[in-house]
Amino acid sequence: MPATTDSSAAASFTNIGRSILSLRRDQVHSIEGMNMQHHDADTELESFQKRVTDRFLDLSSSSDELLTLSWVQKLLQSFLISQDEFRQILFRNKSQLHKPPMDRLIADYFERSVKALDVCNAIRDGIEQIRQWQKLIEIVLIALDNKKLIGEGHFRRAKKAMVDLAISMLDEKESGSALANRNRSFGRNNVRDNLHKSLGHFRSLSWSVSRSWSAARQLQAIGNNLNAPRSHEIMATNGLANLVFTMSFVLLFVMWALVAAIPCQDRGLQVHFSMSRQFSWAAPMLMLHERIMEESKKRDRRNASGLLREIYQIEKSTRLMNELLDSAQFPITEEKEGEVRQRVQELSMVFESIKGGLNPLEGQVREVFHKIVRSRTEGLDSLGKGNGPD
Amino acid sequence: SQSSQDSDRCLLPDSTESNEDEGFPNFSTEAISNMNKIATAMISCGYEAECCMAYTCFRRNAFREVLNKLGFDSITIDDAHRMQWESLEREIGSWISIFKHCYRNLFPGERKFSDAIFSEYPSTSQRLFSELAAAVITPFLSFSEVIALTKRSAERLFKFLDMCETLNDLLTTIDDSYSKEISQDLTSEIAVVKSQLAEAAASIFCELENSIKSDQGRTPVPSGQVHPSTRYTMNYLKYACEYRDTLEEVFRFHHKNEGFDDAPNQENHDINEHLTEMPNDDGTPKKSPFAIELIAVMDLLDANLEMKSRLYRDPALRYVFLMNNGRYILQKIKGSNEIHNMMGVTWCRKRSTQLRQYHKNYQRETWSRVLQCISHEGLQANGKVVKAVLKERFKNFNALFEEIHRTQSTWVVSDEQLQSELRVSISAVVTPAYRSFVGRFKQYLEGRSMDKYIKYQPEDIETLIDELFDGNPMSMGRRRN
Numbered sequence: 001m002p003a004t005t006d007s008s009a010a011a012s013f014t015n016i017g018r019s020i021l022s023l024r025r026d027q028v029h030s031i032e033g034m035n036m037q038h039h040d041a042d043t044e045l046e047s048f049q050k051r052v053t054d055r056f057l058d059l060s061s062s063s064d065e066l067l068t069l070s071w072v073q074k075l076l077q078s079f080l081i082s083q084d085e086f087r088q089i090l091f092r093n094k095s096q097l098h099k100p101p102m103d104r105l106i107a108d109y110f111e112r113s114v115k116a117l118d119v120c121n122a123i124r125d126g127i128e129q130i131r132q133w134q135k136l137i138e139i140v141l142i143a144l145d146n147k148k149l150i151g152e153g154h155f156r157r158a159k160k161a162m163v164d165l166a167i168s169m170l171d172e173k174e175s176g177s178a179l180a181n182r183n184r185s186f187g188r189n190n191v192r193d194n195l196h197k198s199l200g201h202f203r204s205l206s207w208s209v210s211r212s213w214s215a216a217r218q219l220q221a222i223g224n225n226l227n228a229p230r231s232h233e234i235m236a237t238n239g240l241a242n243l244v245f246t247m248s249f250v251l252l253f254v255m256w257a258l259v260a261a262i263p264c265q266d267r268g269l270q271v272h273f274s275m276s277r278q279f280s281w282a283a284p285m286l287m288l289h290e291r292i293m294e295e296s297k298k299r300d301r302r303n304a305s306g307l308l309r310e311i312y313q314i315e316k317s318t319r320l321m322n323e324l325l326d327s328a329q330f331p332i333t334e335e336k337e338g339e340v341r342q343r344v345q346e347l348s349m350v351f352e353s354i355k356g357g358l359n360p361l362e363g364q365v366r367e368v369f370h371k372i373v374r375s376r377t378e379g380l381d382s383l384g385k386g387n388g389p390d
Numbered sequence: 391s392q393s394s395q396d397s398d399r400c401l402l403p404d405s406t407e408s409n410e411d412e413g414f415p416n417f418s419t420e421a422i423s424n425m426n427k428i429a430t431a432m433i434s435c436g437y438e439a440e441c442c443m444a445y446t447c448f449r450r451n452a453f454r455e456v457l458n459k460l461g462f463d464s465i466t467i468d469d470a471h472r473m474q475w476e477s478l479e480r481e482i483g484s485w486i487s488i489f490k491h492c493y494r495n496l497f498p499g500e501r502k503f504s505d506a507i508f509s510e511y512p513s514t515s516q517r518l519f520s521e522l523a524a525a526v527i528t529p530f531l532s533f534s535e536v537i538a539l540t541k542r543s544a545e546r547l548f549k550f551l552d553m554c555e556t557l558n559d560l561l562t563t564i565d566d567s568y569s570k571e572i573s574q575d576l577t578s579e580i581a582v583v584k585s586q587l588a589e590a591a592a593s594i595f596c597e598l599e600n601s602i603k604s605d606q607g608r609t610p611v612p613s614g615q616v617h618p619s620t621r622y623t624m625n626y627l628k629y630a631c632e633y634r635d636t637l638e639e640v641f642r643f644h645h646k647n648e649g650f651d652d653a654p655n656q657e658n659h660d661i662n663e664h665l666t667e668m669p670n671d672d673g674t675p676k677k678s679p680f681a682i683e684l685i686a687v688m689d690l691l692d693a694n695l696e697m698k699s700r701l702y703r704d705p706a707l708r709y710v711f712l713m714n715n716g717r718y719i720l721q722k723i724k725g726s727n728e729i730h731n732m733m734g735v736t737w738c739r740k741r742s743t744q745l746r747q748y749h750k751n752y753q754r755e756t757w758s759r760v761l762q763c764i765s766h767e768g769l770q771a772n773g774k775v776v777k778a779v780l781k782e783r784f785k786n787f788n789a790l791f792e793e794i795h796r797t798q799s800t801w802v803v804s805d806e807q808l809q810s811e812l813r814v815s816i817s818a819v820v821t822p823a824y825r826s827f828v829g830r831f832k833q834y835l836e837g838r839s840m841d842k843y844i845k846y847q848p849e850d851i852e853t854l855i856d857e858l859f860d861g862n863p864m865s866m867g868r869r870r871n
């Protein structure tokens with residue numbers, strides 16, 4: 001189940017970085033002495049920015065790919081790699097980190113990254129929800145696919161699954177609003193209300209976020225006070241302020257895009273994204289932002305539970321399938337049967353496109369979580385109290 | 391009852407029937423038999439997908455209810471991150487007990503339940519149970535990983551270790567009742583979370599070393615008493631040793647991560663010294679990672695006490711301070727099996743020797759001049775006792791003794807045994823010497839001068855020595871009748 005990530009190149013750096021960052025302060029000086037050859041800080045920072053830019057250019061290159069599962073995976077991958085590079089540069093510049101204003105900038109970044117952890121948990125719940133939809137689609141396929149003769153029983157079975165799916169997707173949209181009445185218990189007093197008995201009414205074990213949690217608010221908190229560093233800050237930190245700002249923006253954008261794509265609680269996308277054009281990555285990021293916002297405003301996507309392309313495909317093919325199933329009368333005509341098989345084919349393609357992608361995606365989200373935690377704890381170790389000379 | 395228009399639906403048993411006190415899930419044999427029939431029929435007719443989805447939904451909601459009843463709150467990571475320690479500590483306690491209840495009490499029942507319902511399909515039962523268990527475990531793991539993020543302060547160590555122990559305990563229950571894939575996945579997730587907690591725990595413990603090092607207190611503790619930081623550190627270490635196994639694991643991991651095999655900071659202590667000085671009972675050298683850290687702390691504490699002792703200008707008080715603290719440390723260690731085993735018999739023996747040395751030093755500092763006053767040497771000239779010298783001697787003795795009594799009765803030796811040892815050993819040297827001096831030379835003083843110079847009888851000396859180290863300021867004037 002864990003994703004096969006492409007971070008093997010970064011892995012060796014990761015291990016060294018981790019071990020050195022967790023050494024006690026009084027041992028670092030000797031190692032610093034060994035390693036601190038003339039490394040050009042400026043080149044280091046520049047190449048980091050360039051790599052980030054390249055990744056975002058790549059992400060914005062194909063509009064067909066935008067917001068597909070594989071695109072989201074690519075997005076997370078770029079976060080993981082950027083985060084690794086970020087850590088490496090920080091550790092190579094360890095001696096700079098507790099001087100003001102760098103200490104405050106780093107602390108700010110860590111605070112933002114902790115806020116992203118809740119988003120990761122909410123996204124995992126969203127992935128679980130999509131998994132349920134996948135299972136319901138599978139039932140439809142089992143019922144209707146590859147049957148020599150489609151009987152009424154098959155139809156009823158498929159219909160039931162489609163109804164459950166529709167309810168579940170609707171339910172997810174509604175519960176996207178924090179204000180919605182969510183006081184539904186399963187199997188208790190609501191004997192009359194059949195809706196609540198449906199398989200689609202599946203609420204995953206979303207204990208990782210409380211009922212009042214809001215993705216929109218969380219994103220705003222992550223992006224709060226995220227301003228481009230002023231020139232005196234850049235000078236005082238030897239340019240590291242730009243590094244932190246870049247990574248903070250990468251974090252914000254990635255979390256925002258995840259919330260846009262995947263169903264989660266209170267998915268408001270109105271986050272202030274004012275990127276200073278002086279950064280080379282600002283342009284591709286802004287373009288992605290624009291295109292995603294455009295997508296969210298399209299008529300048939302405005303109320304989507306998530307902008308993931310595959311979710312759109314599910315919605316489309318299930319709507320068509322539903323219409324078909326609704327209009328079918330038994331015995332069905334050959335023509336109708338042909339239409340059914342066509343819809344089944346489409347649905348099957350949607351199913352395949354989801355099937356292989358959800359588990360690796362979840363694995364990546366988990367890895368993002370772990371990496372943020374580890375990076376934060378290293379930060380606590382290396383920038384701990386008592387920063388003065390030994 | 392359900393209306394007949396939905397004849398392909400039926401009411402699932404009311405989940406409030408489940409009562410964790412009587413075994414979870416708690417359904418009648420008839421209900422279970424019905425569910426078994428339904429499941430068997432559905433699966434055998436090719437409706438496994440629907441059956442499993444319904445079952446999963448049913449059980450997840452049951453668990454959600456149970457956990458709500460048990461008061462498991464989902465606090466966001468932001469909240470946990472900002473909480474005050476008292477509240478967070480409570481949350482952790484609650485996390486531990488609810489989590490344990492889940493995997494020790496509820497999961498076995500759940501597995502039996504799914505086995506009963508899917509009696510014809512054991513692999514389905516295993517899969518459904520594994521998925522359910524994993525779904526329940528996941529938020530607990532997420533919470534505990536976040537705890538590792540919170541502030542590293544000394545008092546948090548033990549809760550962190552409690553969580554490590556809970557995770558270790560959980561691991562022992564992930565057996566082949568779980569499907570292989572999920573078992574592997576869970577095990578590796580738990581390992582990641584454990585490593586975060588372990589790093590945090592190691593960091594907190596190492597913080598103890600830093601705080602001792604940076605304790606540059608310029609004010610000596612009055613009366614040479616046991617220093618509060620000695621008490622704090624020893625109690626902390628004693629408590630930590632109760633988590634010995636977990637801390638061994640923590641430091642094994644920590645040392646591995648730091649990229650070297652054995653010891654941390656060489657400049658603070660010679661590790662080889664400790665390797666040979668820390669034998670097991672059978673004499674083989676022990677070099678457990680936690681023992682190394684423990685000894686590092688003890689060494690730092692010693693160095694710190696040494697530094698603090700030099701704040702006393704009176705060398706005698708210096709030794710009393712060292713004795714007090716050394717004794718306290720030794721008693722603490724001897725009084726607890728866990729920490730005694732860690733430090734070892736040899737270390738304790740060395741400590742006792744050191745204490746005896748302090749004792750000797752104290753006695754020399756304070757009493758050697760006193761004894762010189764009542765030495766039989768140097769009183770005679772031309773074979774005759776020089777009265778003037780004799781009087782001088784008595785005068786000096788009295789002055790010195792009174793000074794010592796005045797000062798050192800205000801000193802404190804709180805360990806009763808040490809206090810009595812000190813008094814007895816002082817008395818054993820001074821009293822007989824005084825008695826013999828007085829006995830030999832009092833004849834040379836007549837009448838009033840006898841009273842003037844021989845202020846004290848030997849019994850008085852003994853009594854006054856018994857007032858030393860009481861912490862009582864007492865003027866001599868009041869004392870004498």
